[in-house]
Amino acid sequence: MYIAKILTTLRKTILDPQGKAVENSLKSLGYDKITDTRIGKFIELKINAGSKAEAEKIAEEACKKLLANPVMEDYTFEITEGES
Amino acid sequence: MSKAKVGIVVFPGSNCDHDAYCVFKDIIGADTKFIWHKEGAVGDRNVIILPGGFSYGDYLRCGAISRFSGIMKDVVRFADKGGIVIGICNGFQILCESGLLPGALLKNENLKFVCKTVSLKVENNKSIFSYKYGIKESINLPVAHGEGNYFCNEDTLTELIGNNQILFTYNENPNGSLNNIAGIQNVKRNVMGMMPHPERASDERLGNIDGLRLLQGIAESVI
Numbered sequence: 117m118y119i120a121k122i123l124t125t126l127r128k129t130i131l132d133p134q135g136k137a138v139e140n141s142l143k144s145l146g147y148d149k150i151t152d153t154r155i156g157k158f159i160e161l162k163i164n165a166g167s168k169a170e171a172e173k174i175a176e177e178a179c180k181k182l183l184a185n186p187v188m189e190d191y192t193f194e195i196t197e198g199e200s
Numbered sequence: 201m202s203k204a205k206v207g208i209v210v211f212p213g214s215n216c217d218h219d220a221y222c223v224f225k226d227i228i229g230a231d232t233k234f235i236w237h238k239e240g241a242v243g244d245r246n247v248i249i250l251p252g253g254f255s256y257g258d259y260l261r262c263g264a265i266s267r268f269s270g271i272m273k274d275v276v277r278f279a280d281k282g283g284i285v286i287g288i289c290n291g292f293q294i295l296c297e298s299g300l301l302p303g304a305l306l307k308n309e310n311l312k313f314v315c316k317t318v319s320l321k322v323e324n325n326k327s328i329f330s331y332k333y334g335i336k337e338s339i340n341l342p343v344a345h346g347e348g349n350y351f352c353n354e355d356t357l358t359e360l361i362g363n364n365q366i367l368f369t370y371n372e373n374p375n376g377s378l379n380n381i382a383g384i385q386n387v388k389r390n391v392m393g394m395m396p397h398p399e400r401a402s403d404e405r406l407g408n409i410d411g412l413r414l415l416q417g418i419a420e421s422v423i
Contacts (some may be wrong), residue, residue: 122211126306130306130351131309131312132237133307133309133310134307134311137311150314157260182265182268183260185264185297186262186305187296187302187303187351187352188304188306188351189351
């Protein structure tokens, strides 16, 4: 059993108004060293694959087809071995 | 009598399906049926409407899950061979997710759900979706969405402009959409998506019929 932890965020070139609103709030709390805030989604998958490479392939496909929209989102993921 | 056979796809969470049904069936007088999203084929329908609403609760992204709904494979096949497909609001989001239209609809720039009547400009009246309007005519239609901020990359925008694919723009942009885009068609000119709701402005009893010419035009263009 493998676990894929997937992060999707709006592409860098797209304004993230939610992130900006949160950033302003952080600034009002005095966190003036925080220079950028972006909000995204976290998706965790359990994948019953025979190898890490296979789990990666499945996660990659799932991101491309459904979990992220390449027009507006970037995604990253990491795969770890988990208990089945 | 119109030869249009209108099919309105009903997803779990669609909520403008009955509005569209009422206009096509009772006001325009077209042969109109609902198509449940689990059906595998559009059947004898020659105009397909993807209605507004919140299909699948807008989970993941608006339209992302509906796009893989049972009926959508056949809607894509139907569109690829030239069939007329119209996506309104959530339907527009589904068309973008499915790749039938370019771009995507982001959260409104001010993060607010916008629900009001807006003024639109007809940018192109040489399409089956807009030929009953005058060029640059101003029309009023209601919008009701939280994710209507149209976005695409620069190359796509250049193509949209070059191919005259932009049909309607906002006179006052309510959501931050790129180039004030409110509605576009595909290159083949048989698929159209728009955020405003023509079906909610097609009955005199509701005080505004600016949307009727759009829907009537579609029904009459089927020959």
